Amino acid sequence: MISEFAVSAKSSDFEENAVRRLEHDGVVVITDLFEEQIVRQIALDSERVMSTPSSRGSFGYIAKDPFKRLYDGFLFSEHTASTVAHLSIISIIEAYLQDNILMTECLLKRDLGTNLTYFPYHRHTGTDLVAATNNRFGCGVIYYIHDTEEGAFCYVPGSHKLPLDKDITLLSESLECEELSREIRRVEGNEGSVVIFNEAGWHGPEQPVTTPRTVILSGYQSKQSSGNKTRTEMPILISNIRELNSSQRDAIGFSSDSRAKYADYHIRRRSESLLERIHRYCVIGEHQLSKWKKRLRTWE
Numbered sequence: 231m232i233s234e235f236a237v238s239a240k241s242s243d244f245e246e247n248a249v250r251r252l253e254h255d256g257v258v259v260i261t262d263l264f265e266e267q268i269v270r271q272i273a274l275d276s277e278r279v280m281s282t283p284s285s286r287g288s289f290g291y292i293a294k295d296p297f298k299r300l301y302d303g304f305l306f307s308e309h310t311a312s313t314v315a316h317l318s319i320i321s322i323i324e325a326y327l328q329d330n331i332l333m334t335e336c337l338l339k340r341d342l343g344t345n346l347t348y349f350p351y352h353r354h355t356g357t358d359l360v361a362a363t364n365n366r367f368g369c370g371v372i373y374y375i376h377d378t379e380e381g382a383f384c385y386v387p388g389s390h391k392l393p394l395d396k397d398i399t400l401l402s403e404s405l406e407c408e409e410l411s412r413e414i415r416r417v418e419g420n421e422g423s424v425v426i427f428n429e430a431g432w433h434g435p436e437q438p439v440t441t442p443r444t445v446i447l448s449g450y451q452s453k454q455s456s457g458n459k460t461r462t463e464m465p466i467l468i469s470n471i472r473e474l475n476s477s478q479r480d481a482i483g484f485s486s487d488s489r490a491k492y493a494d495y496h497i498r499r500r501s502e503s504l505l506e507r508i509h510r511y512c513v514i515g516e517h518q519l520s521k522w523k524k525r526l527r528t529w530e
């Protein structure tokens with residue numbers, strides 16, 4: 231499957247071509263960037279965490295709602311950091327945004343294909359940034375864990391150049407919704423390809439669909455626009471950064487602050503349901519019982 235937005239990393243001038251695509255369409259798919267063995271390992275690592283829900287802190291996915299499974303992007307695979315912070319990705323986005331860049335967030339997401347729409351088409355207007363003076367403040371980065379057609383990321387090519395109205399973030403609220411909806415294109419990609427898109431353009435996952443799809447969602451913003459702050463605090467395993475050079479470390483936030491706390495990141499934040507409260511009391515009760523059993527045994 232070859233996307234109309236694809237640029238192969240096998241061509242010598244691919245970084246320049248990718249920047250040109252971003253300038254023209256606002257979106258590009260980079261193919262053939264990573265070693266096959268790394269791509270396979272990331273897919274296996276994602277399968278491992280996505281196959282079991284976390285329970286009492288065990289290794290497993292976060293199930294915030296019935297539509298998707300989530301996990302911290304840097305915590306499920308030792309290869310995430312060198313992939314989403316690949317030097318070519320950094321250099322393409324820096325050339326496009328004309329600034330040093332800083333990662334926004336990094337998460338693993340499996341949309342389950344529930345045939346429902348829960349993440350509508352939208353654009354980011356930069357209202358959470360300190361200085362977004364034009365439409366080039368940030369780029370989303372989506373790594374496809376498997377060949378992705380139905381349920382792929384979608385984009386309205388050229389929409390990154392449209393004036394931003396800070397009050398309108400959903401496509402359905404835009405006066406040009408009908409015309410723009412006709413221009414939405416599926417940005418397909420093979421396993422291991424990476425979509426880079428200007429976040430000021432209209433975009434979102436194709437929904438409703440019945441096919442599940444798994445991606446690593448990440449992105450970068452201009453350091454100046456973000457005030458050198460990531461969107462959220464990101465957890466990472468120390469041993470997984472050994473191969474990153476100083477510019478990669480800098481780009482993922484080693485010398486930066488954050489706009490939001492780890493505990494407040496949307497994948498962790500939600501109100502407790504009645505069932506979860508009952509479960510919590512059962513766990514506390516079970517532990518009390520075990521303590522008493524142990525005490526009784528030592529009295530005998």
Ligand SMILES: O=C(O)CCC(=O)C(=O)O
Nearest residue numbers: 382383384433434435447
């Ligand atoms: O899941 C996707 O394909 C798109 C994610 C997205 O729209 C976003 O992170 O803003």
